[in-house]
Amino acid sequence: MKPVGWFQVGWSKEIPNGGVKPMRYFGEDLVAFRSETGELSIMNAHCHHLGAHLGYGGKVVGNELACPYHGWRWNGEGKNTHIPYQEHTVNKRLKTWHSSEQHGCIFLWHDPTGAAPRWSLPHMFDSFRDYLDMDEEEFYPIYPHGARIWSKEEVHPQITFENSVDSMHFRYVHDSPLDPELLEQDYHQDGSVFRTLFGFRSIKHNNEITMTFDTRTSGVGASFNVFKGSYNYRVLFSATPVDDSCSDLFNTIWWPRKPGDQGDMPEDIQARVDKEILTTVDEDLLVWRHQTYVNRPLLAKQDVRAFKALRKWQAGFYDLPPVE
Structure with a gap:
């Protein structure tokens, strides 16, 4: 169940601007969110702080996704950009997944080696x-x-x-x-x-x-x-x-x-x-x-x-x- 390739994970209209959707594929909990300007991102779902699932109660703030537990924000590249109650962020990223939207469908790239899309x-x-x-x-x-x-x-x-x-x-x-x-x-x-x-x-x-x-x-x-x-x-x-x-x-x-x-x-x-x-x-x-x-x-x-x-x-x- 670990083939390399592109796989559909939904339809574009399921995730409007500012929308969030939890997913589970290839044995991993994922979250997809669309920024307020329309850019789609898919990344691993659990916040590095205390492990909350960003897909359940997480909110889009601009181009970032805020954790529902303590408000930590993560951008579409998986980078921590804001912690509400301290000045410095953490230098640890959530894993992000390559995605593509075509003709109203959302596709996810899967490769166990971590390689970028090969085709x-x-x-x-x-x-x-x-x-x-x-x-x-x-x-x-x-x-x-x-x-x-x-x-x-x-x-x-x-x-x-x-x-x-x-x-x-x-x-x-x-x-x-x-x-x-x-x-x-x-x-x-x-x-x-x-x-x-x-x-x-x-x-x-x-x-x-x-x-x-x-x-x-x-x-x-x-x-x-x-x-x-x-x-x-x-x-x-x-x-x-x-x-x-x-x-x-x-x-x-x-x-x-x-x-x-x-x-x-x-x-x-x-x-x-x-x-x-x-x-x-x-x-x-x-x-x-x-x-x-x-x-x-x-x-x-x-x-x-x-x-x-x-x-x-x-x-x-x-x-x-x-x-x-």
Whole structure:
């Protein structure tokens, strides 16, 4: 449960300017806060004074976070900047974590060696221009109606992302009437990104492919998916380790706006998104919660190349050497 990479830990609108949110990931208590000017910081949660958790009752003062116990202040770099009842501060920092906000989602960089980010994330819009050129403004806001979290599930992230090469589970897990097929030489590997392109054929249209979806998985933490054709929506799925036994699972949906609609997601689309897309994770979880990881699985002939390639690629995100 200690892979290297970027992992989602929330949505930007959960933490407004001056907001504070407690978190727990990778076995550590964390606190995220946004300064009054809008800058997001994530750091270890317990004040070095007497160990109070800064995420429960802590208050943002300007660009700093004040401890709820005795008012000691810490800036976004983890430095103690103010002790109300003495002139001098302490020369000890709270550990800070690299974070990134993209398209309304918050990501945390994890590396057991303490190295700075070794690669960047795909972008839900810029990374897919060659496949389907649409801008964020053409979709309804993702939060809160297109976002859902499953907390503390006893699921390893790596198991969830094997779906990215598994064409046959759609029929049995999601009751899909047709099996998608891998297209364009099955898959592509590009450093930290594993890309697959699936196609769905339609019986109503002479068995022609009427919808495809492009999946770009970043490490073992996040999967960016763009659907094109019969529907043109986007899905970000993330699995983030909480500790050595469980993960938080995040699902985020971008659904195209109705022509001329500039408001939030309408109720009829909210219901459709929840029923048809967000709940697919519930269906997967029926398997994932009770699944054991088979190191050398028996594979059907059509699965061998893609599964072996994915697992070999995934193995590269564990036990990375320190960056010199």
